[in-house]
Amino acid sequence: MQSNGRPARDAYRSMLDGMQTSDPLAVRVRGLRKRYGSARAGYKDAVAGLDLDVSPGEIVAVLGPNGAGKTTTVEILEGFRDRDDGEVQVLGEDPRRAGRSWRARIGVVMQDSRDMSELTVLEKVRSTAASYPDPRDPAEVIAAVGLEEKARARTRGLSGGQRRRLDVALGIVGRPELLFLDEPTTGFDPQARRSFWDLVTSLRDGGTTIVLTTHYLDEAAQLADRVVVVRDGAVVATGTPDTLGGAQARTPVVAWDDGGVRRAERTDRPTAVVGRLMAAAGPGREVPGLSVTRPTLEDVYLSLIGETTSTEGIEIDDSSREAA
Amino acid sequence: MSGTDGVGGLDKLDQRGAVDQRETVDQRETVLDRPGRQLPGTLRQGLVRGGVELLQFVRERDSVIFSFAYPILMLAIFATVFGGDDPIVAGGTTVSFAQYFLPGMVATGVMLSTFQTLAISIAVERDDGTLKRLRATPLPATSYFLGKVFLSLVTVLAQTALLLAVATLVFDVPLPDDAGRWATFAWVFVLGTAAGAVCGVAYSSVPSSGRSASAVVVTPLLLLQFTSGVFFPVTQLPGWMLDLASIFPLKWIAQGMRSVFLPDAFAAVEPAGAWQHGATAAVLAAWLVAALVVGARTFRWRRHDDG
Numbered sequence: 001m002q003s004n005g006r007p008a009r010d011a012y013r014s015m016l017d018g019m020q021t022s023d024p025l026a027v028r029v030r031g032l033r034k035r036y037g038s039a040r041a042g043y044k045d046a047v048a049g050l051d052l053d054v055s056p057g058e059i060v061a062v063l064g065p066n067g068a069g070k071t072t073t074v075e076i077l078e079g080f081r082d083r084d085d086g087e088v089q090v091l092g093e094d095p096r097r098a099g100r101s102w103r104a105r106i107g108v109v110m111q112d113s114r115d116m117s118e119l120t121v122l123e124k125v126r127s128t129a130a131s132y133p134d135p136r137d138p139a140e141v142i143a144a145v146g147l148e149e150k151a152r153a154r155t156r157g158l159s160g161g162q163r164r165r166l167d168v169a170l171g172i173v174g175r176p177e178l179l180f181l182d183e184p185t186t187g188f189d190p191q192a193r194r195s196f197w198d199l200v201t202s203l204r205d206g207g208t209t210i211v212l213t214t215h216y217l218d219e220a221a222q223l224a225d226r227v228v229v230v231r232d233g234a235v236v237a238t239g240t241p242d243t244l245g246g247a248q249a250r251t252p253v254v255a256w257d258d259g260g261v262r263r264a265e266r267t268d269r270p271t272a273v274v275g276r277l278m279a280a281a282g283p284g285r286e287v288p289g290l291s292v293t294r295p296t297l298e299d300v301y302l303s304l305i306g307e308t309t310s311t312e313g314i315e316i317d318d319s320s321r322e323a324a
Numbered sequence: 325m326s327g328t329d330g331v332g333g334l335d336k337l338d339q340r341g342a343v344d345q346r347e348t349v350d351q352r353e354t355v356l357d358r359p360g361r362q363l364p365g366t367l368r369q370g371l372v373r374g375g376v377e378l379l380q381f382v383r384e385r386d387s388v389i390f391s392f393a394y395p396i397l398m399l400a401i402f403a404t405v406f407g408g409d410d411p412i413v414a415g416g417t418t419v420s421f422a423q424y425f426l427p428g429m430v431a432t433g434v435m436l437s438t439f440q441t442l443a444i445s446i447a448v449e450r451d452d453g454t455l456k457r458l459r460a461t462p463l464p465a466t467s468y469f470l471g472k473v474f475l476s477l478v479t480v481l482a483q484t485a486l487l488l489a490v491a492t493l494v495f496d497v498p499l500p501d502d503a504g505r506w507a508t509f510a511w512v513f514v515l516g517t518a519a520g521a522v523c524g525v526a527y528s529s530v531p532s533s534g535r536s537a538s539a540v541v542v543t544p545l546l547l548l549q550f551t552s553g554v555f556f557p558v559t560q561l562p563g564w565m566l567d568l569a570s571i572f573p574l575k576w577i578a579q580g581m582r583s584v585f586l587p588d589a590f591a592a593v594e595p596a597g598a599w600q601h602g603a604t605a606a607v608l609a610a611w612l613v614a615a616l617v618v619g620a621r622t623f624r625w626r627r628h629d630d631g
Contacts (some may be wrong), residue, residue, distance in 0.1 A: 002462050100462040108460035115454040118383035130372040131463040
């Protein structure tokens, strides 16, 4: 699928390059600010100077703890909220002033969908499709999200996971160029999540640009071309899932017990450190509690958002890094 | 992502993905070739919304039954309870209680199916995120309202037809037989429905949540029913109360309907001593325009507490 997908994506990209829009980015955000509150109760910055670029055809995952400003940011990009400051371009337009033809080019899967209805899944998808100039085939979309068997069931009777999949169907039926997915797999079982990932990947391979917010690092690692970590309303790191946080964040940590005290050393040359420890222990003797660990995406993420990680709480000696 | 990892339909999904990409790329080229692929028209989308509204309405069977039954039941109860009393006399003409009561019930039915239904349903749909979801699509607000108004029109027509049928078949209420009265019926009905509908849209912003919507909408309407000559003659009201009720549309719709279903002699027992068709049209039109302006300014897709 990947091998099928890439050429199409490349074709789409080169076509976009040929298209001459003033702004080749799908999303361009500079210095975005949004604050809530009142003069009396005090203000709180939900978004505090956020920058974000999304290129056409890529999947960008926005990660961050609750209250980091992810949903506020996404809702500003979707045109649901006003901003207090900053520059926002989505598909070349300012969402604050963008009209219906702009809305026809974006797809939105919102976080909270409580609306229940006496309509069937097919009726709902079909009536939504009627608002778009060039919709996908409703039956195909329903099949793609795995709701074929529920196509004629009333939406009121759907389970939480099925509802979420319906949300996705409604978000993509208009054949959007840019799709916003706000925590799309919350409440999914592992199998449903895996099928959903496949669906998202196939959309991307079909040329859809996707902005995804999520709590799940495995989801970001699986789907995202690029990960953006948001904390306190600003971006603290951006990169591919493999390089997020920079090489330094991935530096291995060698840890051992030294007379009942746990010691750790962050080093680019763990073999050298282990050799030194072996020499110190003496020939043929074990180094007590020896471990060499490389931080996972989760460790990197947690350290970026200021949470403690498994290697923290131990005094880490960084001196050998400088030496190395 | 091989087809063997146990997730049903994956192969299909993959194929679909492959099909999709070709379609998508083709599509974009088409768009480039022919710029300005048209958005569906407002009216067409309004009709789609009308179909959606109607489907939802008829499938909520309990609400269908009650909204249709309410005016009929009220007519039946009042006609039965007071039916044994002396007939109502004005200027030497007598009418049965059912006949006297029918115009008020027609007027109430109009307000229920327009104002009440719209104000509650829009408030609920704002609260549960239906509106926000629609906002994310290119659906024009006008199309959304057209759908609502379409539903109001269909229900109010069906409800009124049923009410008139029951009144004449069960309670022997004579229906007018001259075109002039039916013409009056038509314009009062249309203007009342239109005014009630736009008032409902405007009023939908008043309830702070979907849960409070019923109470916030039903209570004032119930008060109006008592003060607008629906349940008993307005002449029994204190003057200030009548003046207050005269500000609102229901009193005028009821009065207009009395001019249709009651003999002309009854004009004399109206507070003004006449049917006041001109004033009726003016008040209803004023509400229509005012609610349109206010509604367009205050309509929100999102909840109060949602940013």
